[in-house]
Amino acid sequence: MNDGPKTETAQPTRPPEADWSVLMARGQQGDAASYRRLLQGITPYLRALAHRFGLSGPDLEDAVQDVLLTVHSIRHTYDPTRPFAPWLTAVARHRLLDRLRRRVRQIGRETELTEAHETFAAVETNHPELAGEAGRLKAAIASLPEGQRRAVEMLKLKEMSLKEASQASGQSETALKVSVHRAIKRLRVLLGGAQGGQ
Amino acid sequence: MxxxxxxxxxxxxxxxxxxxxxxxxxxxxxxxxxxxLVIAIIAAVGGSRADLAHALPEVTFFVPLIGSWLTGVTAAVAAFQVSLPDRSRHWLWLPAVPILLWGTGFAVSCFSNPGDILASLALLPESACLLTIVLTSAALLVVLLPMLRRVKTLRPRLTAWLGCLAVAGFADTAHLLVHTEQDSLLALTVNLAPALALVVLGGLAGRKAI
Incomplete structure (x- = not known):
């Protein structure tokens, strides 16, 4: 069985609809192996599609992940008697266009910094996130155990809901809550300790 | 990666x-x-208009009645279709002809006997007709909303708008069957104002509601 396009190109290759339809139908029945093959199979196609929408680098990968999450959360809307590719392409287009609209709005509100905005040559001056409280917080988060760090990143930094984070990490919502609770406790100790126990 | x-x-x-x-x-x-079924129950419990048998053959009653019911059906079909990601947005146009039948059908009869539009608007909040429309709309929304929410649609605003149009159509069918005063501006206001309000609300609140 073909798992989908094997190479990443700027032009999305024609997806093998029949195979993907079968894999999705099995995924809807709870067959994890088929569902994994489907998601792995559609990922290069989604990358190519995102590339056509002008995305690249980390932004492109974020967009692909966003589409994969959407596919997962609305997989019950796929009708197994219909071809899979139009459904997938429609979902991807919706999400990619949403992302582009957000980007255009963001660009419209932003003013690019020029040399005149730089105060001192030191890196910390122009990148405050690397210095001061923010820098310490970043270092403290980086020092957390893997599970706690991921939970903080998803729930606090990326502001994902418990449900989304649970789907993305495969952990239960309760486990995520516990991880975040422990992480915050640990961060308090780390940051408080550096301030002389305050 | x-x-x-x-x-x-x-x-x-x-x-x-x-x-x-x-x-x-x-x-x-x-x-x-x-x-x-809800409309039939309302007509049975609330009592359908006494002259129903006499009014049915009249074009000025029959056209808006069938137009409002068809608007409800076609808008419901369109709402369920556009809620799915792989269906065309052009389903949006399905209720266009029934809306024309519904609106123009009794608008013609109402404007042939205009009355006072301001007096009609003033009477609106006390109207028993309005109560029929509000109760029918509430009963239909209670069932429709979870059905549409279950889809987790990527087009929430359009879906909600069409859903509200469907509710407005059916609610007005109930109203036309129960109340007799259909040939004045009050009737036009009572029929169309709640429908318009519902449809506008659907468009505005769709993103959060669906």
Whole structure:
């Protein structure tokens, strides 16, 4: 069985609809192996599609992940008697266009910094996130155990809901809550300790 | 890319089976059947207008009646279709002809006997007709909203707008069957103002409601 396009190109290759339809139908029945093959199979196609929408680098990968999450959360809307590719392409287009609209709005509100905005040559001056409280917080988060760090990143930094984070990490919502609770406790100790126990 | 692989691993680890949604046409038929049943109950309990048998053959009554009911059915079909990501947005136009029948049908009869529009608007909040429309709309929305929310649609605003149009159509069918005063500006106001309000509300609040 073909798992989908094997190479990443700027032009999305024609997806093998029949195979993907079968894999999705099995995924809807709870067959994890088929569902994994489907998601792995559609990922290069989604990358190519995102590339056509002008995305690249980390932004492109974020967009692909966003589409994969959407596919997962609305997989019950796929009708197994219909071809899979139009459904997938429609979902991807919706999400990619949403992302582009957000980007255009963001660009419209932003003013690019020029040399005149730089105060001192030191890196910390122009990148405050690397210095001061923010820098310490970043270092403290980086020092957390893997599970706690991921939970903080998803729930606090990326502001994902418990449900989304649970789907993305495969952990239960309760486990995520516990991880975040422990992480915050640990961060308090780390940051408080550096301030002389305050 | 490693993060994407991790995400796929996470999504498949505790995969639960899901039941695919029924065909949108079938879901629309089920809900339209329910709506028609509600209208029949309201007409039976509230008492349909006494001159119903006499009014039915009249074009000025029959056209808006059938137009409002068809608007409800076609808007429901369109709402369930556009709620799915792979269906065309052009389903939006399905209720266009029934809306024309519904609106122009009794607008013609109302404007032939105009009355006072300001007096009509002033009477609106006390109107028993309005109560019929509000109660019918509430009963239909209670069932329609969870059906549409279950889709987790990527077009919430359009879906909500069409859903509200469907509710407004059926609610007005109930109103036309129960109340007799259909040939004045008051009737026009009572028929169309709540429908317009509902449709506007659907468009505005759709993103949050659906």
């Amino acid at each position: 490693a993060a994407t692989d991790q995400l796929i691993e996470g999504l498949t680890r505790n995969l639960q089976p899901v039941k695919p949604l029924r065909k949108p046409g079938l879901r629309a038929a089920l809900w339209s059947g329910f709506a028609t």
